[in-house]
Amino acid sequence: MEFKTLTITGIGLGVITIIVSLFFFGQQIFYFLIGIGVVITSLPFIIDLINESRIQAEKEDMFLEFTRNLVESVKAGTPISKSIVNIRSKPYGVLSSHVHKLANQIIMGIPLSNALQTFSKDINNKSVSRALTLIGQAEKAGGDIGEILESVAGAVSMSDKLKKERKSAISTLVVQGYIIFFVFMIIILVMQFKILPMVAGIGNLGSEGIEGIGIGGEGVNPIEFSNAFLYLLLVQGLFSGLTIGQLAEGNIKSGVKHSFALMLSAFLISSGANLFL
DSSP states (O other): OHHHHHHHHHHHHHHHHHHHHGGGTTSHHHHHHHHHHHHHHHHHHHHHHHHHHHHHHHHHHHHHHHHHHHHHHHHTTOOHHHHHHHTTTSOOGGGHHHHHHHHHHHHTTOOHHHHHHHHHHHHOOHHHHHHHHHHHHHHHHOSOHHHHHHHHHHHHHHHHHHHHHHHHHHHHHHHHHHHHHHHHHHHHHHIIIIIHHHHHHHHHTSSTTEETTEETTOOOOHHHHHHHHHHHHHHHHHHHHHHHHHHHHSSGGGHHHHHHHHHHHHHHHHHHHHHHO
């Protein structure tokens, strides 16, 4: 409900901003207001994406804790079904409600394999789903379930450790990606506000048929150049962010927040510079 309200509010404010911008059509502030409207409209979805990434990471951490507690209980001689019921009252953050549901299903007499499948669907996390599939198959096959659970917990722990090590190792590249983008943006702004006016001045003093930086006496509108530079920065920000997300977290979807941050920075700085300089 809270996200729905935030989304409706964001879309409403964004549409209002875009409508207001229409009164300034043809002026430089028109593009600035259009961009602000788009940012306001998309912001709730970006916040939801960031929140979803945080929740998925917390699910993996809490599932590791749940698995460790389950291993301890099973190692003590308690059957796995009874162990799940016994540890359901422990705090597992975002997994607490799912663990309670799993325990309640077991109490009601639902087979453990079926309950684990429901548990996996409710959590909706690839790493957790793989581990739960292994636990369910191990319970069906029999054998030393304690050893199997311990192996699963070790695999989940190793996967989590590798992800954190990768993120730490790649953090320098992420910072470098941001630095490279901002250096590129500074170069573009210097070209737009320093170099191009100098070239235009030289063109005005040049031979017949050259006026400004246009050819054949037809000058080029400075707004066209400023828009072209802005589009260039936005495209660069989009793909730089997606690349950073792929490198840092292993999937392009995670790069959307980086793309949003870079594109927002490019838009605010470039549009602000065009408006005031």
